[in-house]
Amino acid sequence: MAEKEHLEKAKLDLIATKSFKSYDEMYKVVDFLNKTLKDKKVIFGLTKNKSNDTMSISIYEI
Secondary structure, eight states: OOHHHHHHHSOOEEEEEEEEEOOTTHHHHHHHHHHHHGGGTEEEEEEEETTTTEEEEEEEEO
C-alpha cells in the first residue's frame, strides 16, 4: 500500500495546536519534523491564516 493511501485510511488524533506570528520558512521545519519523526507515529500540519498573518502548527498521532 502506498504511503499516501495508508495515511488517508489511518485515523489521525489531534494532540496539540499552537498559533504564532507567520514565519515564511516554517514549512521547512514541519517538513523536517515529519521526515524525522514518521516512525514515532506523529504527523505535523501547518496552516496559514492570511487575514491576521498567523500560522498554526498541529500535531497528530496516527
